Amino acid sequence: xxxxxxRGLGAILFKEFIVVWRDPMTLFFMFFPPLIEMxxxxxxxxxxxxxxxxxILNEDRTxxxxxxxxxFVNTETFRVIGEVMSVxxxxxxxxxxxxxxxxxxxxxxxxxxRAGQPAQVQLLVDGSNSTxxxxxxxxxxxxxxxxxVEALLRETGRHSMPIxxxxxxxxxxxxxxxxxxxxxxxxxxxQIGTTFATAMAVVREREKGTLEQLLxxxxxxxxxxxxxxxxxxxxxxxxxxxxxLIMRFLFHVPVAGNTVAMLFSTFVYVFALLSLGLLVATxxxxxxxxxxxxxxxxxxxxxxxxxxxxxxxxxxxxSAIGGLLPATYFIxxxxxxILRGANFLxxxxxxxxxxxxxxVLFCVCALRFRKKIG
Numbered sequence: 001x002x003x004x005x006x007r008g009l010g011a012i013l014f015k016e017f018i019v020v021w022r023d024p025m026t027l028f029f030m031f032f033p034p035l036i037e038m039x040x041x042x043x044x045x046x047x048x049x050x051x052x053x054x055x056i057l058n059e060d061r062t063x064x065x066x067x068x069x070x071x072f073v074n075t076e077t078f079r080v081i082g083e084v085m086s087v088x089x090x091x092x093x094x095x096x097x098x099x100x101x102x103x104x105x106x107x108x109x110x111x112x113x114r115a116g117q118p119a120q121v122q123l124l125v126d127g128s129n130s131t132x133x134x135x136x137x138x139x140x141x142x143x144x145x146x147x148x149v150e151a152l153l154r155e156t157g158r159h160s161m162p163i164x165x166x167x168x169x170x171x172x173x174x175x176x177x178x179x180x181x182x183x184x185x186x187x188x189x190x191q192i193g194t195t196f197a198t199a200m201a202v203v204r205e206r207e208k209g210t211l212e213q214l215l216x217x218x219x220x221x222x223x224x225x226x227x228x229x230x231x232x233x234x235x236x237x238x239x240x241x242x243x244x245l246i247m248r249f250l251f252h253v254p255v256a257g258n259t260v261a262m263l264f265s266t267f268v269y270v271f272a273l274l275s276l277g278l279l280v281a282t283x284x285x286x287x288x289x290x291x292x293x294x295x296x297x298x299x300x301x302x303x304x305x306x307x308x309x310x311x312x313x314x315x316x317x318x319s320a321i322g323g324l325l326p327a328t329y330f331i332x333x334x335x336x337x338i339l340r341g342a343n344f345l346x347x348x349x350x351x352x353x354x355x356x357x358x359x360v361l362f363c364v365c366a367l368r369f370r371k372k373i374g
Contacts, residue, residue: 016231026201030235031242034193038185038243042251045181045308049135051079053099057090058083060109068121071147072103077139090124100126101136116155171256171339178251183334184307186243187327190266191273191301194236198277199290202228207286225366229274236270237263247338256341265337265351269330272358276326279365301327329354 020026054072058065072078081099084090090102102124112119123140127133149161172179244262247253255262276297284290303309304322311319311328322328329350336342336350344351 013227013230016228020201020231020235023201026197027235029200030193030197030232031239034189034239035242035246037189037192038182038246039250041185041189042178042182042246045185046177047131047135048175048177049077049132049139052077052101052132052136053081054078054101054103055090055093055099056080056083057085057087057102057104059107060105062110064110064113065105068105068109068147069103071143072140075139075143077136087122094124094126097126100129100132113151171341179253179339180335182247182251182253183338184305184331186240186247187269187305187330187334188302188307189243190236190240190270190330191298191327193239194232194270194273195277195280195297196291196294198229198232198274199280199284199294200287201232202278202281203284203287203290206281222366225278225362229271229278229362232274232277233267233270236274237267240266240270253338255338257337258343261344261347262334262337265330265333265354268351268354268358269326272326272354272361275358275361275365279361279368282365282368297325301325304328305331307331326354326357329357 056069058069069080073080078101082093084093084102087102087104090099090104093099094102104122104124106120106122109119109121121144123137125133125137153159153161169175241263244266248255277294280290280293284293300321301307304311304314304318305325305328306322307327311322314322332350333347333354336347
């Protein structure tokens with residue numbers, strides 16, 4: 001008699017749904033931490049440098065010097081927190097992290113301006129944080145360049161620039177950081193809520209001795225693995241829908257592409273993460289090992305997936321590691337569908353790769369499960 005590959009699937013599904021429903025700890029870890037992390041990361045991950053503390057050493061004290069300081073404040077990048085009396089005091093304020101920047105206007109600033117001479121201004125920048133330092137430096141350089149160009153145009157009598165560039169910002173015209181980061185945050189917090197929780201739940205069941213009872217039952221290995229995966233797949237998709245609603249209505253990230261494609265890509269991604277969690281459970285002897293092994297996938301997913309840093313600028317070895325992670329393809333898909341409104345012909349290679357990864361992970365997990373845990 002031919003054996004059915006998914007023999008006992010209905011029975012194990014019924015059993016697993018009851019187990020999950022009666023396990024408040026698993027439900028808590030699959031819902032509460034991801035929701036908190038989604039909101040926290042969505043607000044915290046922001047490249048827009050605003051209202052950074054600036055101290056002033058104004059040795060000129062004229063109308064022109066005060067207007068120049070107002071230009072800095074009007075960019076909204078800087079916020080004047082006070083004045084100092086010397087360069088040493090200004091540097092001390094930066095060392096104490098009371099200010100990140102210091103602006104020194106020399107005594108002959110206005111005199112040099114009116115004489116048509118270069119008016120030198122010194123800007124001290126705290127370079128210990130390269131992100132804020134670079135953006136503030138670019139803002140200051142752009143501001144002084146703009147004022148210098150205005151002065152030159154007045155002196156030459158021209159009414160326009162020799163070359164006029166007209167940039168057009170596509171897909172994120174306002175350059176909002178949440179529009180870029182939040183779709184990626186969903187991929188990271190889904191990995192936390194599925195891989196960790198699934199691996200921990202299966203190992204916990206093994207420690208209780210109930211898993212061995214299933215292994216000696218007449219269940220097929222495929223039916224057993226699929227039956228253990230589907231309940232968590234339902235929970236993971238429910239959590240994903242909640243995260244998308246938070247993205248849309250709390251962070252106001254518009255969805256430019258097809259919602260069905262977005263949800264299908266998420267379904268494949270969650271399936272891959274759950275298979276990864278079950279694979280971790282086949283190797284872990286206890287819950288601590290399951291947590292540690294899951295963490296080995298978490299950190300590379302944050303740093304090598306393109307979530308924060310572009311993979312194109314990474315050394316090839318780290319870019320290759322990122323290419324082995326499901327999060328890399330899911331984050332790419334979410335940004336393509338949500339931000340750029342890409343169609344199927346434009347993102348199918350990444351989706352196909354994610355589908356293949358999910359199938360391979362599930363097959364490897366099913367083949368190893370009975371041997372490793374039994």
